[in-house]
Amino acid sequence: MGIHELDGDAMQTGRRESVDEQHGRMLAERARQGDTEAFGELIEQHRHRVKGWAQQITGDPHMADDIVQDALIRAFLHIGTLQDSSRFLSWLHRIVQNQANMRMRRGGPYRKERPFAAFRPAESDSSHVEWSDLDSVLFHLTRSASKAASGDDDPAEHLMRKEMYETIHALLHCLSKKERGIFEAYFFRQLSPDEIASMYQMTTGSIYTYIHRSRQKLRNEQVRASLGLLPEKGGIAMVKRKQLELPGWPLHASASISLIDRIGHMLAAIGDPRETAELMGLSGFAFRMQISDKTTFADGVYMFDWRTSVQQLLQQLGYDSTMLCGQLSDTPVPLLGAVERFPVVLPIEEAVIPFIRKYIDLGKPVLYFDTSASRPYVHEWSLIYGYDDEEKAVHLTDVLKPSGKILTYEDIANNPVRFLVAIDGKGPSSASAAPRLTGTVHMRKRRSDEAVQAIRFAIAYSKNRWGYRPMTTYLSYTTGLAAYDRWMEHLRGGPDKPPNRYGLGQLAAVYANTRGHAAQYLRTVPFEGEAMRLTLLASEAYEQAAEALAELSAAVPFVRAAAVLSAEQCEAYAQILEQAQTFEAAAIEYLEKAIHHFEKEQ
Amino acid sequence: MSAITEIRFLTEFQQLHNVSSAIASFERDHPHVRIIVEQAADHYESLRAFNSDEAPDIIESGGWSLFNRPGMFVDLLPYVKEVPGLQEDLIPGIMRVACKDGNLPGLPVDVSVPLMIYDKEKFDQAGLPYPTEDWTWDDMMALAEKLTIRNEQGVARQFGYGNGVDIEFFEPFIMRNGGRLISLDGTARGHVDQQAAIEAFKKLIDAYRVHQVIRKPDEPSEAGDLHEGFAIIFGFTWFIGGCIEHGLSGRFGVVGLPNMPGGQQGNMIYMGAAGVTSKSPNPHLAWEFLHHYVLQRPDSFRSRSTRTLPITRSLAEQSGMTEHPLWSRYIQELDHVQISGFYINEKWNASRQLINEDINRMILEGADVAQTIKSWTRFA
Numbered sequence: 016m017g018i019h020e021l022d023g024d025a026m027q028t029g030r031r032e033s034v035d036e037q038h039g040r041m042l043a044e045r046a047r048q049g050d051t052e053a054f055g056e057l058i059e060q061h062r063h064r065v066k067g068w069a070q071q072i073t074g075d076p077h078m079a080d081d082i083v084q085d086a087l088i089r090a091f092l093h094i095g096t097l098q099d100s101s102r103f104l105s106w107l108h109r110i111v112q113n114q115a116n117m118r119m120r121r122g123g124p125y126r127k128e129r130p131f132a133a134f135r136p137a138e139s140d141s142s143h144v145e146w147s148d149l150d151s152v153l154f155h156l157t158r159s160a161s162k163a164a165s166g167d168d169d170p171a172e173h174l175m176r177k178e179m180y181e182t183i184h185a186l187l188h189c190l191s192k193k194e195r196g197i198f199e200a201y202f203f204r205q206l207s208p209d210e211i212a213s214m215y216q217m218t219t220g221s222i223y224t225y226i227h228r229s230r231q232k233l234r235n236e237q238v239r240a241s242l243g244l245l246p247e248k249g250g251i252a253m254v255k256r257k258q259l260e261l262p263g264w265p266l267h268a269s270a271s272i273s274l275i276d277r278i279g280h281m282l283a284a285i286g287d288p289r290e291t292a293e294l295m296g297l298s299g300f301a302f303r304m305q306i307s308d309k310t311t312f313a314d315g316v317y318m319f320d321w322r323t324s325v326q327q328l329l330q331q332l333g334y335d336s337t338m339l340c341g342q343l344s345d346t347p348v349p350l351l352g353a354v355e356r357f358p359v360v361l362p363i364e365e366a367v368i369p370f371i372r373k374y375i376d377l378g379k380p381v382l383y384f385d386t387s388a389s390r391p392y393v394h395e396w397s398l399i400y401g402y403d404d405e406e407k408a409v410h411l412t413d414v415l416k417p418s419g420k421i422l423t424y425e426d427i428a429n430n431p432v433r434f435l436v437a438i439d440g441k442g443p444s445s446a447s448a449a450p451r452l453t454g455t456v457h458m459r460k461r462r463s464d465e466a467v468q469a470i471r472f473a474i475a476y477s478k479n480r481w482g483y484r485p486m487t488t489y490l491s492y493t494t495g496l497a498a499y500d501r502w503m504e505h506l507r508g509g510p511d512k513p514p515n516r517y518g519l520g521q522l523a524a525v526y527a528n529t530r531g532h533a534a535q536y537l538r539t540v541p542f543e544g545e546a547m548r549l550t551l552l553a554s555e556a557y558e559q560a561a562e563a564l565a566e567l568s569a570a571v572p573f574v575r576a577a578a579v580l581s582a583e584q585c586e587a588y589a590q591i592l593e594q595a596q597t598f599e600a601a602a603i604e605y606l607e608k609a610i611h612h613f614e615k616e617q
Numbered sequence: 618m619s620a621i622t623e624i625r626f627l628t629e630f631q632q633l634h635n636v637s638s639a640i641a642s643f644e645r646d647h648p649h650v651r652i653i654v655e656q657a658a659d660h661y662e663s664l665r666a667f668n669s670d671e672a673p674d675i676i677e678s679g680g681w682s683l684f685n686r687p688g689m690f691v692d693l694l695p696y697v698k699e700v701p702g703l704q705e706d707l708i709p710g711i712m713r714v715a716c717k718d719g720n721l722p723g724l725p726v727d728v729s730v731p732l733m734i735y736d737k738e739k740f741d742q743a744g745l746p747y748p749t750e751d752w753t754w755d756d757m758m759a760l761a762e763k764l765t766i767r768n769e770q771g772v773a774r775q776f777g778y779g780n781g782v783d784i785e786f787f788e789p790f791i792m793r794n795g796g797r798l799i800s801l802d803g804t805a806r807g808h809v810d811q812q813a814a815i816e817a818f819k820k821l822i823d824a825y826r827v828h829q830v831i832r833k834p835d836e837p838s839e840a841g842d843l844h845e846g847f848a849i850i851f852g853f854t855w856f857i858g859g860c861i862e863h864g865l866s867g868r869f870g871v872v873g874l875p876n877m878p879g880g881q882q883g884n885m886i887y888m889g890a891a892g893v894t895s896k897s898p899n900p901h902l903a904w905e906f907l908h909h910y911v912l913q914r915p916d917s918f919r920s921r922s923t924r925t926l927p928i929t930r931s932l933a934e935q936s937g938m939t940e941h942p943l944w945s946r947y948i949q950e951l952d953h954v955q956i957s958g959f960y961i962n963e964k965w966n967a968s969r970q971l972i973n974e975d976i977n978r979m980i981l982e983g984a985d986v987a988q989t990i991k992s993w994t995r996f997a
Binding site for chain 1: 664
């Protein structure tokens with residue numbers, strides 16, 4: 016069927032077709048102006064038709080598949096050159112025809128990689144950037160600094176550039192470590208190939224080869240991710256499965272802050288087991304408490320800057336990491352206060368699954384924020400430790416399912432919050448990257464520095480009433496010692512504003528556990544003399560706070576229940592919290608004195 | 618003895634006084650019905666509850682996004698039509714926003730609009746006349762400049778105008794200038810990037826940078842809270858309700874938003890809703906409770922602690938709001954409300970804080986207004 020027959024059909028079927036055509040024109044216009052979602056929708060509409068054309072020309076369904084993929088990539092790269100959006104189908108047909116002819120000739124000019132930015136018309140304005148075209152963007156990024164500076168006053172361009180940097184960063188996982196280093200040096204740090212060659216002790220020619228190869232890989236990755244195309248045949252994207260054997264994770268090793276729990280398990284899986292209390296202490300989660308100002312909802316537990324916190328913790332532990340981060344727009348997101356500034360992303364499997372495949376293939380589980388956690392949980396961090404292309408499913412952990420669970424690729428793509436983190440390797444500059452030889456002077460000094468930093472954080476955090484403030488105006492949280500006051504206020508709110516029962520249960524369970532870890536961590540810090548004595552007293556006070564909170568947790572277990580608590584129960588619980596707050600305030604006082612002595616002794 | 622029928626009511630609100638009171642009176646009249654209240658922390662939890670095997674009969678949400686989801690709620694218009702006179706009683710401005718494709722997925726609750734609240738004491742002290750309905754944006758800036766008082770170091774102990782940095786609070790001024798952020802079919806291109814929107818936005822940013830009458834983000838201030846050191850306040854019903862509850866109503870007057878050069882009437886509206894889920898085995902009974910809860914209890918708006926507006930004219934009258942010196946102006950404003958971008962386009966809604974970061978850059982760094990807001994076409 017040709018394009019003209021298609022247009023004829025449309026005319027014959029009357030009004031319904033006209034509306035569709037109008038919609039199609041609108042999509043094409045949006046796509047032409049750089050809207051990748053609109054392009055994706057157009058392709059979804061016409062994919063079968065495109066395949067039909069290709070098959071009709073070649074008579075070969077396998078070759079037709081390849082032609083469709085090539086044609087869609089070319090269409091995506093060139094949509095900005097489409098002059099008349101009402102002619103989208105004719106234009107697409109012509110691209111398919113050209114691709115098919117080229118394939119059938121088994122050659123042609125496009126078998127070889129084009130020179131840089133050759134896709135752009137010669138007469139085009141060199142300052143104009145096609146943000147949907149990676150070649151154009153990369154060309155733009157490599158313009159001389161003075162030229163680039165002239166665009167700095169344009170905030171629209173500044174924002175687009177920032178977003179494109181973020182997008183490119185998210186795609187970099189398709190490159191090898193060396194390719195990535197060279198790519199970043201060239202495009203982001205704007206070093207010359209000569210400079211990079213001397214940095215890597217390679218020839219300038221081979222640097223060009225690396226840049227060329229990386230650009231090609233990235234462009235394909237971007238187009239695949241944007242279009243939701245199937246993985247390339249061959250290479251790492253070949254259909255396969257892999258499941259990692261996670262090391263045991265006994266109950267005593269676990270933490271109720273599932274982020275830290277899963278990071279601990281992830282490190283153990285790559286052969287770097289750490290004490291959970293150490294991770295809780297270093298990350299500060301042992302000392303944090305945050306309560307919603309609305310009621311005893313437990314969302315405060317999850318309110319912090321995820322990107323910075325995870326990256327910093329892993330860096331502190333000596334690791335580089337890569338993360339994928341975003342939110343979907345067509346479904347409600349949980350924890351809005353934490354994810355409110357995540358970019359809106361598309362629910363496309365190919366934007367997430369290659370990332371998972373890559374790290375699982377390297378033997379590394381992937382940290383994943385699971386919004387389908389088993390009840391009574393709503394969402395928790397988990398580890399993805401396997402994938403199966405044939406079943407289109409991943410294997411991941413779940414707090415309540417010791418043998419793990421399975422989610423489909425579709426589930427992963429449709430997760431309203433996209434937050435995945437993988438460990439790349441040891442960072443070059445971190446002191447923590449050094450072998451953890453206990454007992455050496457160096458090691459002791461480092462642990463002591465870390466402890467001072469953690470304790471200073473605990474003190475500052477306890478006094479900062481408004482630690483994390485989302486931009487969303489109707490969400491607010493109280494932190495530190497004042498969080499206890501807010502918690503008690505909720506318990507004493509009376510029948511008009513009763514505390515939320517299941518949130519209360521989760522808060523009690525989580526914070527009893529964190530205070531236990533605080534006590535444990537403080538016992539291990541390598542202080543001496545009076546500083547150590549005071550730190551041990553603080554540890555004891557945290558232990559008592561943990562016991563009080565555990566008493567509350569036993570009275571209000573974390574289960575999904577809508578039961579209304581009586582006024583007497585609420586008052587009794589508030590009194591337990593008063594005790595816990597007193598112990599924790601004492602702990603903070605001891606820590607302040609301990610730091611004072613430590614500094615004096617130094 | 619007949620069996621008890623349970624209606625499960627899931628709410629995202631934490632103040633349960635109204636619903637508890639409605640349950641008490643409803644169960645008294647329906648002795649074989651029990652209403653079970655459950656809470657959800659956010660829309661996502663509500664959606665998970667709906668998708669579970671134990672979906673609630675009614676979901677009450679503080680926002681509108683769940684009510685945009687096809688198939689989640691039953692259309693209440695057939696039930697509305699069963700009640701004589703109800704359809705005519707519902708305030709048309711609210712229904713204009715709440716009904717989509719001829720359906721009413723939920724009864725609006727937590728309804729609120731903004732108006733300009735002025736502190737009469739501060740106007741009196743400055744010897745300035747109170748604003749009137751015909752005032753313009755430029756009039757407001759001139760007043761606000763006179764009402765902004767700074768010390769020698771430039772720190773304000775009184776600001777002329779108080780408004781938060783949020784695209785949703787800026788949108789009414791764009792509407793009033795004859796523009797839109799998002800078209801009714803959900804696109805930003807051709808709307809946010811047009812002159813009416815840009816012109817209104819420039820005026821708003823000038824209020825911070827040129828007139829310096831609004832507190833900039835994180836600007837040092839001795840002005841205290843909004844009800845203390847601000848002469849004119851972009852105030853929602855929640856704010857004025859708080860002032861009334863705390864006995865401050867005599868200090869404040871209320872007037873419409875200033876007129877913009879575009880000369881259009883228009884305002885935004887915030888509201889959540891309570892709807893009967895499509896999984897409810899007892900939709901009619903669930904509707905009966907909703908009807909009672911939302912539409913038959915004028916006392917809930919008569920209370921001194923009310924913060925929101927009723928959705929029928931009869932409730933507004935029976936509660937005394939139409940006679941109240943402050944509330945009556947808010948009720949009038951319901952005739953002018955329009956549908957904001959966040960109701961129409963979820964991508965736009967989800968990008969709210971990225972947009973607000975841009976507004977901060979315009980205020981603090983002087984980022985170009987026209988260029989920046991043109992770039993927002995990528996959010997819708």
